[in-house]
Amino acid sequence: MSADFQNSLIEKSLWVATVGAAPDFPVLEGDASCDVAIIGAGILGLSTALHIAARGGSVIVLDAATPGWGGGGRNGGQVNPGLKLDPEELVSHFGPTAGPALAEFATVTADETFETLVKFDIGCDHTRQGWLQLAHAPQAMAGLERRARQWQARGIAVEVLSAGEAQKLSGSAAYAGGILNPKGGSLHPLKLVRGLAQAALTRGARIFRDSRVMKIEQAKGQHSLATARGRVSARRVLVSTDAYTDGLVPGLAQSVLPVSTFQIASEPLSADLARSILPGGQHVSDTHRSLYYFRKDAQGRFLIGGRGAYGPTGAAGAYAELKHVAARIYPALANCQWAYRWGGMVAVTEDHLFHVTEPAPGVLTAIGCNGRGVALSVSLGKRLAEQLITGSPASVPFPVERLRPVALHGLKKAMLPVIAKTYSVLDHLDKGSVLRRKA
Numbered sequence: 294m295s296a297d298f299q300n301s302l303i304e305k306s307l308w309v310a311t312v313g314a315a316p317d318f319p320v321l322e323g324d325a326s327c328d329v330a331i332i333g334a335g336i337l338g339l340s341t342a343l344h345i346a347a348r349g350g351s352v353i354v355l356d357a358a359t360p361g362w363g364g365g366g367r368n369g370g371q372v373n374p375g376l377k378l379d380p381e382e383l384v385s386h387f388g389p390t391a392g393p394a395l396a397e398f399a400t401v402t403a404d405e406t407f408e409t410l411v412k413f414d415i416g417c418d419h420t421r422q423g424w425l426q427l428a429h430a431p432q433a434m435a436g437l438e439r440r441a442r443q444w445q446a447r448g449i450a451v452e453v454l455s456a457g458e459a460q461k462l463s464g465s466a467a468y469a470g471g472i473l474n475p476k477g478g479s480l481h482p483l484k485l486v487r488g489l490a491q492a493a494l495t496r497g498a499r500i501f502r503d504s505r506v507m508k509i510e511q512a513k514g515q516h517s518l519a520t521a522r523g524r525v526s527a528r529r530v531l532v533s534t535d536a537y538t539d540g541l542v543p544g545l546a547q548s549v550l551p552v553s554t555f556q557i558a559s560e561p562l563s564a565d566l567a568r569s570i571l572p573g574g575q576h577v578s579d580t581h582r583s584l585y586y587f588r589k590d591a592q593g594r595f596l597i598g599g600r601g602a603y604g605p606t607g608a609a610g611a612y613a614e615l616k617h618v619a620a621r622i623y624p625a626l627a628n629c630q631w632a633y634r635w636g637g638m639v640a641v642t643e644d645h646l647f648h649v650t651e652p653a654p655g656v657l658t659a660i661g662c663n664g665r666g667v668a669l670s671v672s673l674g675k676r677l678a679e680q681l682i683t684g685s686p687a688s689v690p691f692p693v694e695r696l697r698p699v700a701l702h703g704l705k706k707a708m709l710p711v712i713a714k715t716y717s718v719l720d721h722l723d724k725g726s727v728l729r730r731k732a
């Protein structure tokens with residue numbers, strides 16, 4: 294991963310353009326100490342820091358760049374409850390004790406995210422109109438219906454939508470039906486990150502920018518974290534670096550595959566056009582293998598994102614593809630001016646699950662959002678805070694596992710563009726697919 298390339302991907306980011314002035318985060322200089330040191334100032338690191346500080350704990354957050362530089366400040370702002378695996382898959386994967394607890398956690402992540410925003414008075418253009426998952430082809434409905442039944446069995450009123458109902462809610466004739474999960478919502482992700490940071494600072498947390506942790510050493514029950522210009526001594530450590538994980542913890546970067554995803558956004562749409570697209574203000578992800586996600590923001594801009602290949606050419610190709618797909622879904626967007634474009638990486642794991650590990654006593658790692666990190670991270674931060682303060686793993690729903698690098702990581706990483714292309718071709722081949730229809 295080149296930091297320069299990742300920097301170039303946010304030069305025209307909607308979120309950077311509209312977030313407002315940043316708090317003045319200092320660079321770590323000299324020695325500091327705290328109960329808990331957190332490496333990575335994304336949503337997970339800052340939510341954890343806020344919940345520790347709110348309980349009176351002393352916490353320091355260190356970021357190699359700035360808070361929100363990673364996926365936390367680049368994402369689509371979709372607050373989607375649940376994990377990549379559906380509740381019954383979680384139960385069969387984790388067994389009768391851990392499985393139901395994790396399935397229960399998955400259903401409350403969005404609730405807890407919106408509660409956190411209210412509790413800590415974090416304004417981030419949030420709204421909660423529900424999450425539409427739309428079927429890109431008729432054969433995708435069976436999976437969505439199965440998912441809806443599993444959520445309904447847990448008391449959540451997920452609705453199954455016919456093609457006509459999906460069209461009414463989305464304003465697009467492109468989809469074969471879908472489901473509506475009322476728990477979902479959306480927000481401005483960089484305002485969320487800044488809001489979490491500000492709330493944590495107000496409660497005594499210390500947050501440092503441009504302070505990459507280069508080494509973690511253990512001595513006399515303490516951990517010593519070295520940056521270029523300083524050192525932090527802490528009783529416990531959390532590594533929350535997700536797709537931007539470097540070589541700090543041996544094997545950690547090799548436990549995830551960093552997959553690129555890109556977005557484009559229009560200028561605010563005319564009132565008529567805005568009313569015809571997602572009139573109820575829901576946000577969407579669809580069922581393509583290489584999925585597309587879209588919504589309007591608080592100012593009526595249209596945003597659409599999808600997976601793409603690495604490198605500058607990959608980014609240019611991905612932006613062009615997104616414009617094309619937007620016009621397939623909403624023909625009225627064919628001549629739209631796209632003012633913003635940006636991208637970043639999501640950490641994908643082979644089992645599509647998030648993983649918590651403890652590579653050394655008192656050092657926790659928590660990475661692998663699989664593109665579903667907003668609600669997961671806000672909500673998990675509260676539980677990780679409890680564990681980091683008390684040392685008891687009982688509060689975190691994920692089992693603490695052995696760190697397992699992906700076999701043939703280098704080869705699989707090199708194959709990602711090929712896999713993305715294959716998915717895209719298969720999506721185009723699906724009978725009745727959105728992508729096969731004429732715009």
Ligand SMILES: Cc1cc2nc3c(=O)[nH]c(=O)nc-3n(C[C@H](O)[C@H](O)[C@H](O)COP(=O)(O)OP(=O)(O)OC[C@H]3O[C@@H](n4cnc5c(N)ncnc54)[C@H](O)[C@@H]3O)c2cc1C
Pocket residue numbers: 332333334335336337338355356357358359360361362363364365366367368369370371372373504505506507533534535536537538539541554555556598635636637638639640662663664665666667668670
């Ligand atoms: C374009 C895009 C769209 C997405 N859309 C959605 C969405 O709509 N909904 C959703 O739920 N999820 C979405 N995701 C995923 C979601 O953003 C991420 O899962 C989540 O934000 C990542 O977790 P985080 O915020 O804790 O980490 P990040 O924000 O990625 O933070 C990691 C930080 O670690 C720092 N770091 C790395 N190494 C070190 C070191 N050695 N020392 C100090 N600091 C270090 C980095 O500088 C970085 O700031 C999207 C992701 C992307 C990229």
